[in-house]
Each structure stands twice: as structure tokens, then as C-alpha cells.
Amino acid sequence: MKIYGDLISPFVRMTVVTAHEVGLGSKIEHIVEPVKPTxxxxxLSALSPIGKIPVLETDHGHGIFDSRVIIEYLAHVAGNAEVIPDExxxxxxxxxxxxxxxxxxxxAVAYRYETGVRPKGLQWQDWMTRTVARINAALDDxxxxxxxxxxxxxxGSIAAAVSLSYLDFRLGDLGWRNGRPALQAFHDAFSKRDSMVKTALQAK
Ligand SMILES: N[C@@H](CCC(=O)N[C@@H](CS)C(=O)NCC(=O)O)C(=O)O
Structure with missing residues (x-):
């Protein structure tokens, strides 16, 4: 199996973390594939018309996307009932x-594109304000x-932990830990898992 995409993408990292957690880390060939929104x-497009990362290519050459379906696929292949429980x-x-x-x-990714990729002068302040409010509402919940x-x-815990790490990497000024001690404790503990350590992002 191959997983395409850079680990900086939280969606890619969620799938690679899952692969490690279900015991398929050594069966995955991880191929860093850069994408630009324009x-x-x-x-990638040969495997997925959407052309976003991650995409998983099965051993039979089929494309599986998006990250949620890849995660379900990995749990299914591994016979793991913990990642997506049946009950x-x-x-x-x-x-x-x-x-x-x-x-x-x-x-967070959309905010990053708006502030870091979209040409200056084309940015939409009301949308950015709403997006930060949405991020904070999700963090409070x-x-x-x-x-x-x-x-x-x-x-769910994989998606949350990886997303918080992405905020650290790209939106550090947001200060997501402020006033959220339970979430901070969760992230501190989860980040020590082998799957997170193996996929840790390097500062650029
Ligand atoms: N719903 C998708 C989202 C994937 C996504 O947004 N990937 C971004 C990178 S973080 C991407 O490929 N962007 C390139 C583009 O927009 O063309 C998933 O869960 O896999």
C-alpha cells in the first residue's frame, strides 16, 4: 500500500498515525507528494479526481480517499475494532x-491558505474572523x-491530536492551550505515543 502526501497535511498525518496504531506502519510506503491549490x-489525479492529499493506493492499484475512508480502510485491513468501534x-x-x-x-488549513498562500489584496477579513471563531469554538468543545x-x-482522538499539532505548527499565535487545561493534558499525553513521535513535524 502507498499513502501519498506530505505529513505537514494534518489529513495525511492522521492516516499515517492510524497505520502505525493498527500495526500496518511497515506495510505502508509513504510517498511525499506536494500539492498546490491552483x-x-x-x-494524484490519476488516483483521485479531487486531487487532494492524502490518497491511498492499494496493492491492486486502486485509489482510496479521503482521509476518513483511508482510516476506515486501514482499520478494516488490520482487523482493528478500536479505531472505529462497532458498538x-x-x-x-x-x-x-x-x-x-x-x-x-x-x-485551520483553509485559514492557512487564505493568509499564507492567497495573494495579498484578495483576502477576505470577515471570512478570516469567522474562521478563527470556528476554530476557537471547536477547541472549546x-x-x-x-x-x-x-x-x-x-x-476521533487521532483527528483531535493531529489537528492540535497542526495548530502548533502553523497557527502558533492562536495560543490554543490558553484556558483549555484538559485539552492541553490530552495533547501532551497523546503526543508521546509512538505513532505521533514517528510522524512528528520538523520545524521549517
Ligand atoms: N477532506 C479531505 C481534505 C484533504 C485536504 O484538504 N488536503 C489538502 C492538504 S491539507 C490538499 O490536498 N490541498 C491541495 C488543494 O487544495 O489543492 C481529507 O480528509 O482527506
Whole structure:
């Protein structure tokens, strides 16, 4: 199996962390594939018309995307019932926490494109203000309401931890830890996991 994409992308990192957590780390060939929002990457587009990272290429040459489907695929291949549990109450809590963590990354990546990539003069201040408010609302919810589900290894806790690390990497000025001690404690503990250490981002 191949996973395409740079680990700076939180969505790519979530899939590679999952691969390590389910015991498939050594079965994955990780190929760093750069993407730019205004350019077509032919290699990726051959596997996914959306052309975003991550994309997983199966051993049979099929493209699997996006990150949520890749994570489910990896758990399925490994026979892992922890990442996405079967029991219905737990399952939909985990999937909702995953959507929250991924929504946090969606907003953070979009904010990064707006402020770091979009040409100056084309930026939309009201949208940036709304996006930061959305990020803070997600952080408050994670801090106050998700302790139980964050307390175990699953697709939701992976999405949350990786998204918080992305905020550290790209939006350090946001100070997401301020006033959120439970979330900070979660992130401190989760970051020590082997899967997170192996995929840690290098300062550029
Ligand atoms: N919903 C997708 C989001 C993936 C995504 O936004 N990837 C970004 C990198 S973080 C990307 O490929 N951007 C390139 C582009 O927008 O063309 C997933 O979960 O995989």
C-alpha cells in the first residue's frame, strides 16, 4: 500500500498515525507528494479526481480517499475494532469526534491558505474572523465535552491530536492551550505515543 502526501497535511498525518496504531506502519510506503491549490498533480489525479492529499493506493492499484475512508480502510485491513468501534453509541461518538477534529483541521488549513498562500489584496477579513471563531469554538468543545472519548485510542482522538499539532505548527499565535487545561493534558499525553513521535513535524 502507498499513502501519498506530505505529513505537514494534518489529513495525511492522521492516516499515517492510524497505520502505525493498527500495526500496518511497515506495510505502508509513504510517498511525499506536494500539492498546490491552483495546480493539478497528475500522479494524484490519476488516483483521485479531487486531487487532494492524502490518497491511498492499494496493492491492486486502486485509489482510496479521503482521509476518513483511508482510516476506515486501514482499520478494516488490520482487523482493528478500536479505531472505529462497532458498538453503536461508542461508534457514533467516535465518528462525531473525528468530524470535529477534522473540521478543526479543515478550518485551520483553509485559514492557512487564505493568509499564507492567497495573494495579498484578495483576502477576505470577515471570512478570516469567522474562521478563527470556528476554530476557537471547536477547541472549546474539545476541551469541555469530549474527555471520555479522547481518553482512548480511536479515529476521533487521532483527528483531535493531529489537528492540535497542526495548530502548533502553523497557527502558533492562536495560543490554543490558553484556558483549555484538559485539552492541553490530552495533547501532551497523546503526543508521546509512538505513532505521533514517528510522524512528528520538523520545524521549517
Ligand atoms: N477532506 C479531505 C481534505 C484533504 C485536504 O484538504 N488536503 C489538502 C492538504 S491539507 C490538499 O490536498 N490541498 C491541495 C488543494 O487544495 O489543492 C481529507 O480528509 O482527506
Amino acid at each position: 495546480e493539478v498533480n497528475a500522479r 453503536p453509541v461508542r461508534r457514533f461518538k467516535v465518528l462525531t469526534l473525528q468530524a470535529l477534529g477534522q473540521g478543526l483541521s479543515d478550518s 474539545l476541551d469541555r465535552n469530549w474527555g471520555d472519548t479522547l481518553g482512548s485510542l480511536n479515529a
